Amino acid sequence: MRPYELPLAAAAEAIRARTLSPVELVDSVLDRVEKTEPHLEAYVTVTAEQARRAAREAERDIVAGRPHGPLHGIPMGLKDLIDVAGAATTASSRVRADHRAEADSTVAARLKAAGAVLVGKTHTHEFAYGLTTPQTSNAWDRDRVAGGSSGGSAVAVAAGSATFTLGTDTGGSIRVPSALNGVVGLKPTYGLIPRHGVTSLSWSLDHVGPITRTVEDAALVLAALAGHDPRDPASLGTPATTYRPGAGTDLTGLRVGVPRDYYFEHIDPEVEAAVRRAIDQLENLGARLVEVEIPMTRYIQATAWGLIAPEATAYHERTLRAVPELYQADVRVLLEAGELMPAGDYLRAQRSRTLMRQAWVRMLKEVDVIAAPTVPATAVSVGQSTITWSDGTTESVSDAYVRLSAAANIAGVPALSVPVGHDTNGLPIGMQLLGRPLGEPVLLRVGHAYEQAQPARRLAEV
Numbered sequence: 001m002r003p004y005e006l007p008l009a010a011a012a013e014a015i016r017a018r019t020l021s022p023v024e025l026v027d028s029v030l031d032r033v034e035k036t037e038p039h040l041e042a043y044v045t046v047t048a049e050q051a052r053r054a055a056r057e058a059e060r061d062i063v064a065g066r067p068h069g070p071l072h073g074i075p076m077g078l079k080d081l082i083d084v085a086g087a088a089t090t091a092s093s094r095v096r097a098d099h100r101a102e103a104d105s106t107v108a109a110r111l112k113a114a115g116a117v118l119v120g121k122t123h124t125h126e127f128a129y130g131l132t133t134p135q136t137s138n139a140w141d142r143d144r145v146a147g148g149s150s151g152g153s154a155v156a157v158a159a160g161s162a163t164f165t166l167g168t169d170t171g172g173s174i175r176v177p178s179a180l181n182g183v184v185g186l187k188p189t190y191g192l193i194p195r196h197g198v199t200s201l202s203w204s205l206d207h208v209g210p211i212t213r214t215v216e217d218a219a220l221v222l223a224a225l226a227g228h229d230p231r232d233p234a235s236l237g238t239p240a241t242t243y244r245p246g247a248g249t250d251l252t253g254l255r256v257g258v259p260r261d262y263y264f265e266h267i268d269p270e271v272e273a274a275v276r277r278a279i280d281q282l283e284n285l286g287a288r289l290v291e292v293e294i295p296m297t298r299y300i301q302a303t304a305w306g307l308i309a310p311e312a313t314a315y316h317e318r319t320l321r322a323v324p325e326l327y328q329a330d331v332r333v334l335l336e337a338g339e340l341m342p343a344g345d346y347l348r349a350q351r352s353r354t355l356m357r358q359a360w361v362r363m364l365k366e367v368d369v370i371a372a373p374t375v376p377a378t379a380v381s382v383g384q385s386t387i388t389w390s391d392g393t394t395e396s397v398s399d400a401y402v403r404l405s406a407a408a409n410i411a412g413v414p415a416l417s418v419p420v421g422h423d424t425n426g427l428p429i430g431m432q433l434l435g436r437p438l439g440e441p442v443l444l445r446v447g448h449a450y451e452q453a454q455p456a457r458r459l460a461e462v
Contacts, residue, residue, distance in 0.1 A: 003028035004160040005459055008217035011163055012070035015062065022062070022073025025163070026055035026117055029075040033119065033161040036462045040137050042146075042156040044080045044090055046120035051075065054117040061115070070220050072115030077162040079153050080121040081128060081199040082208070084108045091199050092135060092152075093126045094326040095319050105197025106229045107166060107208055114224040119162055122152030126331045128168055128201040129312060131176055131401040137382075139181045139460035140427055144379035147177030147401065149201075153211045154181040158460045164221055168198060169207045171304050172375075172405025175417040178211055179374035179430025182419045182457065184447070185211045186218045187405075189437045190412035191236040193222075194229030202311040203234075204353070205304070205409045213457070215418060215447040219243040222440060236438075243441055245448035252286035254446065257367035262297040263404055266389045267376040270423040275373045278420040278431045278450060282371065285449055290367050294407070295359035299352050301399070304406040306341070306349025313338025353410050360411035364436045369446050374417040374430035375401050408434055416443045418450060419457060 003025045006014065014020035030048050037043060058073035083089050083101035085108075090096045104112065111118075125133045125148035133151025138144035139158035146155050150167025154177035157165055167174040169187040178185025186209045193208045200206055210221035223244065228237045258279060264272055283289050313320070313335050320327070320335050327335065364370075377387055380397055388394050395403075408415035413434055420431040431450075435443040 004032040006163070007213040008074055008163050008220055009070070009214065011074060012220070015073050016067070022055040022058040022117065023052070025073060026051050026075050026119070029119060029161060029163065032159070036159045036161050039142055039462055040139060040155050040159055041135050042122055042152040042159065042161060043077065043120040044092060044123050044152070045088065047087070047118055051117050051119050058115050058117065068113070068115035069224070071111065071224055074116050074163050075119045076111065076116045077119050077122045077153060077156045077165040078108060079124050079150050079165065079167050081124055081168055082108055082166060083197040084118065084121070087121065089121070089199060091127045092124045093328075095323060101197070103197065106194040106231065107225055108197065110225055122150070122156055122165055124152060125149035126328050127199065127316070128170060128173055129331045129334055131172070131398045133177065138379045139462060141379065141425070143382055144427065145180070145382055147180035147379065149173040150211065151177045154178050154183055154185065157183045157211050157213060159462050160459045164210055164212045164217055166208060167211050168201070169209055169409065170201045170205045170308060171402045171409055174207070174209050174211060175374050175405050175415060175430070175432060176401045178417045179419075180379040180428060182422070182428030182460065183211055183213060184215055184218050184419070185209065185417040186222060186440075187408060187415045188222065188226070188440060189236070189414045191232070191234040192238060192438065192440070193225045194227075194232040194235045196229055196231040200315050202308040204307055204311060207409065215416070215444055215451050216245060218416070219245060219444045238438065241441060243444055245445045249285050249449040249452045251282060251446065251449055254287045254369070255290050255367040256282050256287045256446075257292035257363070257370040258289050259294050259370065259372050260291045262294045263372035266393065266395065267373055268378065268423070271373050271376060271378065271429050274421040274429040275371070275431045279371045281450060281453060282446065285453060292363060292367060292370060295363060296352070296356050299356065300407050300410065301403060303349050303352040303356065303410055304402065306345055307353065309334065309338035310341045310346045356407070357411045360413060361437070364413070368435070368442055370434040372432050372434070373404055374432040376404060378423050378425070378427035378429060404432065413437055414440050414443055416447050418447045
């Protein structure tokens with residue numbers, strides 16, 4: 001296995017055992033970037049020379065007996081909403097073409113302290129306001145969308161041009177591209193990972209989280225990122241905990257909620273079949289399946305848009321008026337629409353969010369996790385704007401992709417997308433595991449157990 005093909009945990013173990021050096025790993029990943037970028041365009045910018053310098057420094061530290069932990073010497077990509085001192089944060093937008101960050105974001109600083117090596121900044125749908133990331137191609141099929149808004153981050157991991165990446169998630173933007181590209185994506189509990197220094201889409205729904213090859217890898221990155229930061233008003237003061245799951249696959253006694261409504265409505269039959277097979281596998285590992293009813297489903301999409309639209313427009317108010325022509329048309333229309341939303345609608349959305357969070361807490365007292373599809377369909381063709389379901393109803397691609405993921409943002413609960421197979425076109429399918437607030441250890445345990453019971457996954461062939 002070539003170094004760039006190694007999952008994070010395996011690469012970290014090889015570096016610890018001195019059978020692989022950070023220099024070898026970073027060089028391998030940069031070679032992969034050079035091969036894949038002309039086809040995929042996962043990166044806004046690649047920082048090759050800085051990465052090589054950081055890899056040599058990591059190697060010196062490790063040889064001198066100064067290891068920083070499992071991320072030391074591991075190559076990563078950061079979504080281009082995340083500030084890195086001295087580097088551009090363009091948000092994949094002409095509006096930010098000349099922006100340079102003056103200081104590291106909290107997450108960039110924590111990853112730097114852990115010894116991770118920045119390979120580059122990854123593409124996002126402009127200002128994270130979309131579900132396709134049009135600049136970037138799907139890692140499994142260049143004629144398909146990458147998903148968004150963290151499309152570049154997911155594609156880089158799927159293609160082997162980063163060992164792990166960070167994305168952001170406001171309505172599904174980590175989980176959607178992770179599912180569409182066959183990688184693992186974790187949206188943590190709201191407030192668990194600080195957002196200071198990260199460009200906002202919607203402050204009351206924004207999350208930062210890891211995109212990785214495996215669930216264990218996600219746990220390793222989460223451990224480096226979680227923790228209070230007073231500069232983020234939503235940041236939680238969380239007790240120390242262990243996120244890395246154990247080696248066992250026994251789920252005896254665990255209650256897995258299977259939705260009887262909403263998550264399995266208007267869904268591609270191949271997606272449903274793959275997810276239900278994965279749920280059956282959890283039962284085979286000892287879990288007990290419990291039917292659950294998802295609360296307040298008729299309000300999910302209205303609440304999500306009722307929060308996102310005015311908050312995004314408020315963030316962009318000055319630049320939208322000063323340089324509207326620099327925004328892409330799809331994003332500009334959404335921002336302009338946000339100006340028309342009455343304050344009363346926003347307040348009603350906030351009230352709905354509060355009620356929904358309370359209802360989800362009650363539901364999650366009956367089960368330990370909920371298992372459901374991440375997205376209702378695999379990656380659509382580039383340029384496709386709608387999906388037509390078997391009953392003849394039509395849905396926009398963006399509405400379809402956000403529909404099954406937005407509830408976790410509104411409720412603030414953690415959600416983990418895990419690959420569970422491919423459709424007949426060879427496109428990846430994802431299962432979403434949702435848990436209680438600060439229930440990441442349980443989610444990671446379940447996802448890891450499922451993963452261990454399956455054949456090893458391969459990278460996309462680019």
